[in-house]
Structure formats: C-alpha cells, structure tokens
Amino acid sequence: MTIEINNLHKQFGKNQVLKGVDLTIDQGQIYAILGPNGSGKTTLIKSILGMVIPDEGLISVLDTPIKKNWKYRKKIDYLPQIANFPPNIKVKELIHMIKDLRNSPSCEDELIALFGLEPFLNKKLSTLSGGTKQKVNIVLTFMFDTPLIILDEPTTGLDPKALISLKDLIRKEKAKGKTILITSHIMQIVEEMADEILYLLEGEIYFKGSIKELLKRTEQTNFEHAIAAITTTGSHA
Numbered sequence: 497m498t499i500e501i502n503n504l505h506k507q508f509g510k511n512q513v514l515k516g517v518d519l520t521i522d523q524g525q526i527y528a529i530l531g532p533n534g535s536g537k538t539t540l541i542k543s544i545l546g547m548v549i550p551d552e553g554l555i556s557v558l559d560t561p562i563k564k565n566w567k568y569r570k571k572i573d574y575l576p577q578i579a580n581f582p583p584n585i586k587v588k589e590l591i592h593m594i595k596d597l598r599n600s601p602s603c604e605d606e607l608i609a610l611f612g613l614e615p616f617l618n619k620k621l622s623t624l625s626g627g628t629k630q631k632v633n634i635v636l637t638f639m640f641d642t643p644l645i646i647l648d649e650p651t652t653g654l655d656p657k658a659l660i661s662l663k664d665l666i667r668k669e670k671a672k673g674k675t676i677l678i679t680s681h682i683m684q685i686v687e688e689m690a691d692e693i694l695y696l697l698e699g700e701i702y703f704k705g706s707i708k709e710l711l712k713r714t715e716q717t718n719f720e721h722a723i724a725a726i727t728t729t730g731s732h733a
C-alpha cells in the first residue's frame with residue numbers, strides 16, 4: 497500500500513478543514529483528488545508531505561508512519577501549486593541546485609528537451625512567462641526517480657503541446673509502477689488520466705471510486721456532469 501490515512505483531522509483556527517479523513521492509496525494507480533475550492537485538497541496533500549501537521553490521525557507512506565520520520569520525503573516528488581522560485585537565478589542554476597541538494601540520479605536533459613526549455617536555460621526565473629515557469633516546475637518534479645508523485649494543479653498555464661507532453665510523461669511514470677496523485681479543476685484531464693476519483697467534501701472523502709462507478713452512482717453519462725451532481729445524489733463513500 498502506498499498511503500494509508502486514518503481519521504485525519506486538521507483545523508486552522510476555527511476552520512475545520514479535514515474532519516476525519518480515512519483513505520487508502522494503492523500502488524501503481526493515478527488518483528485524482530477533487531472537491532470544491534477550499535475543500536482541503538492542498539491541506540490533504542501537504543499533510544501527506546509532512547508540510548502540514550495534523551491535529552489528529554495517522555498517516556503512513558510506503559508502510560512507514562510519517563510522524564517524526566522525515567526520510568520518507570525522499571521517496572516523494574511534489575509539484576506545488578505555486579512554485580516560489582528564487583527570482584534572480586538562472587533556470588540551469590536552479591536545476592543544478594536541486595540536483596546537488598537531492599544528490600540522486602536525475603534525467604533533466606531528457607525533460608528539458610521534451611518541454612523545449614533549452615532557449616531558457618540561461619534566463620533568470622523572474623523573466624519567464626507563467627507557462628514556462630510551470631515547465632521548469634515539471635522538470636524539477638519529474639527529474640528524479642521516486643515511487644510516489646504528487647501533482648497540485650500540474651496543467652496550470654501549459655500550452656497544448658506541453659499538455660500532451662505532460663500527459664505522456666505521467667502515463668510513462670505510471671507504466672513504471674509509480675503511484676500518482678493529481679489535483680486539477682480541469683475535468684477533461686481528470687477524465688483522461690485518473691484511474692480513481694477521490695472527492696473531498698466538508699472535511700471527508702465523500703466519494704472514492706472509478707469514473708465508471710461515479711457515472712453509475714450519479715446516473716449521469718457525462719463525467720463533468722457527474723462531478724457536478726455528486727453532492728446531490730447521496731454518494732457518500
């Protein structure tokens with residue numbers, strides 16, 4: 497099992513965001529974490545990454561409880577929703593910095609070519625367009641070889657060509673047996689890529705299942721409509 501979560505609670509001040517999340521994530525599948533704005537998708541992801549400390553509950557990653565155990569983080573690659581790059585360094589310097597920090601084998605050249613980033617390697621990060629920054633973000637996420645990949649809104653700002661490259665890349669990583677978690681508000685991407693849908697609502701996993709199961713449960717034929725209908729059809733997981 498890749499991730500096991502039991503009774504996860506997290507509140508910020510009076511705002512109870514996660515209210516007892518139970519979740520099992522199996523190896524080798526693509527999971528889409530969905531839910532309305534503010535439903536706690538990023539909070540859930542950050543809890544798995546150890547960047548948010550839960551108030552209650554247990555999380556195990558790759559069969560190891562993560563509490564007070566930071567080493568598991570080396571087994572996860574994470575693409576943050578908003579990458580805060582240092583503005584004054586060049587793309588190639590950033591890539592080398594991250595490589596030095598991780599000190600693991602990496603395949604950045606392949607990825608730089610895939611996303612056509614060669615002309616930008618000597619440019620400062622602050623001068624790049626949003627989509628180009630996101631391509632750099634993707635290179636940094638995929639250049640190492642880890643069993644678990646977490647992508648928070650990975651398609652933001654990408655042009656159609658880059659989007660196709662990203663989807664191919666995700667499929668290639670899945671074929672290697674990796675587990676991939678994705679959040680996205682673009683239902684077309686989710687429908688194309690996800691094996692399993694996790695729908696967060698009011699602090700809990702409201703639905704967990706395949707797209708086929710979701711369509712059946714909501715009595716819809718269209719995935720986007722099924723997602724929209726999910727909360728009105730009593731689909732509690």
Ligand SMILES: Nc1ncnc2c1ncn2[C@@H]1O[C@H](COP(=O)(O)OP(=O)(O)OP(=O)(O)O)[C@@H](O)[C@H]1O
Binds near residue numbers: 531532537
């Ligand atoms: N560090 C924080 N301090 C205070 N409140 C926070 C913090 N992080 C998140 N929240 C609050 O927790 C709730 C859930 O936020 P989160 O970012 O997890 O939602 P989300 O489902 O990822 O949303 P979106 O779809 O808009 O990205 C929001 O109400 C947010 O304001």
